[in-house]
Amino acid sequence: MRVTIAGSSGLIGTALVQALRADGHTAVRLVRRPAEHADEVQWSPDRALDPSVLDGSDAVVNLCGASLGDRRWSGAYKQELRNSRVEPTEVLAEAAARAGVPVMISGSAVGYYGDTGDAKVDENTPAGDGFLADLCRDWEAAAATAADGGVRVVNIRTALVLASNGGILSRLLPLYKFVLGGRLGDGCQYFPWISLTDHIRAVRFLLDNDDLSGPVNLTGPAPVTNREFNAVMARVVGRPAPWIVPGFMLKALVGEFADEAILSGQRAIPAKLERAGFNFEHNTLREALEAELRHRQ
Numbered sequence: 001m002r003v004t005i006a007g008s009s010g011l012i013g014t015a016l017v018q019a020l021r022a023d024g025h026t027a028v029r030l031v032r033r034p035a036e037h038a039d040e041v042q043w044s045p046d047r048a049l050d051p052s053v054l055d056g057s058d059a060v061v062n063l064c065g066a067s068l069g070d071r072r073w074s075g076a077y078k079q080e081l082r083n084s085r086v087e088p089t090e091v092l093a094e095a096a097a098r099a100g101v102p103v104m105i106s107g108s109a110v111g112y113y114g115d116t117g118d119a120k121v122d123e124n125t126p127a128g129d130g131f132l133a134d135l136c137r138d139w140e141a142a143a144a145t146a147a148d149g150g151v152r153v154v155n156i157r158t159a160l161v162l163a164s165n166g167g168i169l170s171r172l173l174p175l176y177k178f179v180l181g182g183r184l185g186d187g188c189q190y191f192p193w194i195s196l197t198d199h200i201r202a203v204r205f206l207l208d209n210d211d212l213s214g215p216v217n218l219t220g221p222a223p224v225t226n227r228e229f230n231a232v233m234a235r236v237v238g239r240p241a242p243w244i245v246p247g248f249m250l251k252a253l254v255g256e257f258a259d260e261a262i263l264s265g266q267r268a269i270p271a272k273l274e275r276a277g278f279n280f281e282h283n284t285l286r287e288a289l290e291a292e293l294r295h296r297q
C-alpha cells in the first residue's frame, strides 16, 4: 500500500510512518520544508497541490495542525489554529479527488462535540458550541470536495492521544513525578483518551475497512473524568496527586484554552469502531498509561 501523509513529522504522523514501513508499505511524506529524502515531496498547505503528486497513492492521511496548547489563544493564534487545519484539508481533498485516490483519512477531534457534561456522545451527536467545535466542523467540511469526488473520506474525531514520547503525557508526567499532579477545576469534566498504539491501529483499520466513512471517534472505550484521570495517573506513577487547581487560576494562566479544552470535555465513545469489530489493545486508562510508561523505560 502507498500512503501519502501530511503533518507526518508530528506525534501521530511519526508513529504512523514507522508502523506502515515496518509492515512493508510505502509512506510518502508531504513536507513544508524542501524535500531531503526520496520519500519526501515538498508542498505548501495553502496552495493547490499538483494531483500527480498523489498518482499511485492508495490513501491520503491528513494530520496537519498547529499545536493547540503551545501559546495563549490570541485572535491571530486562533486564526492560525484554524488555517493550519482547514486550508491543508481543502488542498488535499481537492488533489485527492482529482487524482482519484480511493481513501482520505482526515484529522478532526472530539472537540467537535463541545462541552457535553456526562452525557455519552457518539458519531450521531451533533456539533457543539465554542471555538473548537466550530473549528472541527469547518475542518471536517473542508474534506467534502474529496467525498463529492468519490473518495472515501473518514474524519477521525481524535481524543487526547497518550504516548510515552510526546503529547499531553510528556507534559503531565514530570508534574506527577514531582508530586505536582492534581485535579483541574471540579474534576467532573470528561477526558476522553486513546493510546497512541490504538490510534495508529485504528487509522490502519480505517484504511483497510472500505465500509467505514464519515466521522469516526478515535477514543478509547472507557473515557474518564478529570478526577479519575488524576487518580489513575497518581496510581500508575506511584506518587500522590493531592492538588486542586481551581478553574479561575487555569483561566488566568491560559485564558480561553482553559474553558475550551481543560475545564470542559466529552464523554465520547468509539461507537463506529466497536460496531465494526475493532479490538482495542488498551481498554482502560490504566492499561494505556502502564503500556506507554513501559515504552519510556
Ligand SMILES: NC(=O)c1ccc[n+]([C@@H]2O[C@H](COP(=O)([O-])OP(=O)(O)OC[C@H]3O[C@@H](n4cnc5c(N)ncnc54)[C@H](OP(=O)(O)O)[C@@H]3O)[C@@H](O)[C@H]2O)c1
Residues within 6 Å of the ligand: 006, 007, 008, 009, 010, 011, 012, 013, 030, 031, 032, 045, 063, 064, 065, 066, 067, 083, 084, 085, 088, 107, 108, 109, 110, 158, 159, 160, 161, 162, 167, 168
Ligand atoms: N495528539 C492529540 O492528543 C490530538 C488530539 C486530537 C486531535 N489531534 C489532531 O491530530 C493531528 C495530528 O496530531 P499530532 O499530535 O501528531 O500533532 P503534532 O505533533 O502537533 O503534529 C502536527 C503536524 O502538523 C504540521 N503542522 C504544524 N503546524 C502547521 C501549520 N501551521 N500548517 C500546516 N501544518 C502544520 C506539522 O507537520 P509537518 O511539519 O510535517 O508539516 C506537525 O508535525 C492534528 O491535527 C491534531 O490537532 C491530536
